[in-house]
Amino acid sequence: MTLLVQRSDVGEFRRRYRWLALVVVCAFLVLAGRLAELQLVEGDVHAAQARRNIVGEITLATTRGVIRDAYGKVLAANRPSYNVYVVPGDIDLEATWPRVVKLMGLGDSERGELEKRILTQRSDPVRDKQQMLLKVDVDRDVVAALKTHEATLRGVEVSPAPVRYYPYGELAAHLIGYMREIDPETLSRLEDRGYRAGDQIGAVGIERRWESYLRGQRGSRKVLRGRVRGTLDRDELEAKYLEEPRRVQPIPGRDISLSIDIELEQAIERAMRGQLAGAVAVVDVRTGRVLAALSKPSFDLNVTSGGTGKKAVRDAFRRLYADPLKPMLDKTISAAYPPGSTFKPFSALAAMESHLLDPRDRVDCRGGYEYGKRYFRCTGVHRNVNLHEAIVESCNTYFYRLGEVVTIDPLAKVGMDFGFGAKTGVGVNPEARGRMPTRSWYTRRYKGFFRGGYSLLAAIGQGATTVTVLQLALAYAVLANGGTLYQPQVVRSIETSDGTVVQEFPPRVRRMVSVDPGALALVKDAMAGVVSEREGTAHHAALPGVDVAGKTGTAQVSHVTPRGVDKDRVWYFNRDHAWFAGYAPSRSPELAIVVLVEHGGGGGKNAAPIAMKVVEAWQKLKAKRLEARVSIQPSVKRPGSP
């Protein structure tokens, strides 16, 4: 039957075949052209992309330089810790991710947040293969668990990232400084220096100032990414696909040796225990090196540096910044205070230099000094005092008279010669300039109106005069060493991680101050008397065997109570600052010391004992080290220690 059916005519189709063949040929020509374009014309581009797909780079962390004190004691070092990274483009969100969550014990909210970040980065074709920081400083158990399952957790990387560790915690915290996570703005500025999001960067102190030395340079290692069959030889594949250099070694940061003596800091901390707030600076009068600098209250560098987690950092900062005692302020460098009577030696030098006052002349102190319509009070009734007695007993009346005679500008000139009113150039932490007021300053400040009384106040270190603790210590160092104003130094040397000294910093003289030796001798004799003479303001604080010369100070504070202070505690903030500035030993001085007890009251009663204790401790340390050096040959001595 089939064969009998009417045969349909094939003629109708005849003209179509040519067209069909043409369509086929054209279509395949287009495909062939595209194949040629992809493989021959753009081949290099695609080959490069294919290579980028399989070659990944793993960051090799560097170790930050260690900060040591003058005797090799470690002040800042690194402790091992592990960070977990994911490569958003590689991780399997259905299979791998839930396992990671479980192994790391992430909470639901944390998980959701991280998942969102992974998805965002994954959709960015430029960054999807870059490591994304998942969590810092994970527990050892988690590290172990992740390491065990490493082979099956594609796109998850656990890499060591040492965390900064400060063995002395709060001690000399302001000077040493701490680390913080780099913020986006700084990052955009420093990106070409190899910083990345999530990096730690020195926030204050030495950590900040010497960041570029301490930091080091991270290395990298090329790895094969993607699913590699276990049956293939991984080494062979790596040799084939990874270009040299396959590994760039990280360069560890430079170590830094400070001039600071941490044991002296410890002694200072002990001596300051009875006081709420204040600052102490000790400098070597022969070099200008800072031997100790302590600001109180302090804070724990391990907390602020993030070693205890981000939340702890946030809480700590919130608390620290709310504290009216200003724990975050470096009171040795970044804050200026009225020096009070500790300025008197400089006033005395100014008077003798101008020959307007004979040191033997006496002024009768009856508890104050009348000038114009005002009565300027003294601390007591000192009767007839000459310059020596006026310094020893801290008689204001004498110095009011002195101020009246010398006038403000010569006072200011001597003050500026000794470094007041200008930055010391210590280079660590923002420095307060302090103020050495002149006639023109007052004129400008008070709209052309200058009162003679300002000179009187300037002579006793009150009025508009302010100094920093470090400035005062350096100025006393000038008194002690006979005229050399040093630039203070905190860093002694820079070393490589194996201990080779790269750079040493010799003492730097800022200026030679011209002082009349006779006048200086007179002043120094008086300052020795402050401690040694029965009438001396610091005599009660004197310790047997501790030879200190100096000057006490009790500086009135402007009655501005910081915000947020309890009504019951306002009295504290109205109390005078207690000062002691001096040097030791008095005959052949080695160190200059300044003690400031904020709102401590009388300087002789509150600041001087601290200074005595510190000097006593310093003497003991010196003796101990001398003994150690005699008994053991210094064969294992670190470079940088004296």
Next chain:
Amino acid sequence: MIGRGAPGTSRGVAHVDMPLLLGIATITTLGVVNLYSATSAYVDSTRHARLADIYASQIYWIAIGVVLGFVVSAIDYRHFERLAYFLYAGGLVTLGLVFVLGADIRGASRWIQLGSFSFQPSEFMKILLILVIAKYLHNDPKTEPRSLVDLVPLGALTALPVVAVMAQPDLGTSLIYLLVAGAMIAMMKIRRSSLIWLVLFAVILLPLLWKYGMHDYQKLRITSFLDPEADKTGTGWHAFQSRTAIGNGGLFGQGFMQGTQNQFGFLPDQHSDFPFAVFAEDWGFVGGMVLLSLYAFVCVWAVHIASQAKDRFGATVAVGVGAMFFWHAVFNLGMALGVLPVVGITLPLFSYGGSSAITMLMSLGFLMNVSMRR
């Protein structure tokens, strides 16, 4: 076996179309070898270990397909002509069964499970559609250009399976139905005014289809093709990696089982959607051109066979099979090369899949059948 099917009408073993046979055999062999390379990356993969062995099952499917192909070529095609309507009706019923018995895979129900064996009725429907359209054209007495009204029955025959398959949803297969039917219908003379109407219809229908007929993931494939930068995670990402793999092949290729895009797992669905990317990465431009030429040859040869056919049924079946082969190849290659959007259309005899391989080989059996009985 060949030539023993219908004595008197068959021209026997001597009349086997050797160029066609050789072409198909070469493509099939290359396809299996390539599948081995494509899935070798899964050896000792914990989640996809099963995939490493699929080249073996593909060989079974091909064996079944070859046997069925020879069987089909041995039976005079005019027997199929007689049965065309019944077969077509049976195919439609099976397509309907998918919705009742269908196994849900990736949100689409395309498979029917028969014991441990699952098959895809929409694949076999392609052959039945070709047969039924050929039958209609064969019996169509008209010689003058067709009007729109004349095309209505053909449109209906095509539309039924198209709608059924789109409901699965399977955009790729319904597209193949349309294009194959279109190619066959294009063999007839059609009035110019009717053609204009058809084009107009299409223009009106396309936006409606976009709005109501397509799923979001299907739309995404199109949009990501039109704007590759917009989506580098999903479909656009696949297409991007495919282009990279092909380009990575260069002139001579990376070598068998050496393509890094494939071996390191950057090609998704390399065994089903992107076997050509694997092939071009392994064998380069030289290998790619050989394969393109083979596909082009089979297509052109199908046209040649059609032109030699002794009746309209034979000619249209040959055109239909050729068109099916052609559209599959062009769409899959175009998608791998990044000139067409990613639609799930397999590469004939290269992509993994039992139903697909068997359908292809069976339909090529029809081609052989026509060739042997000219």
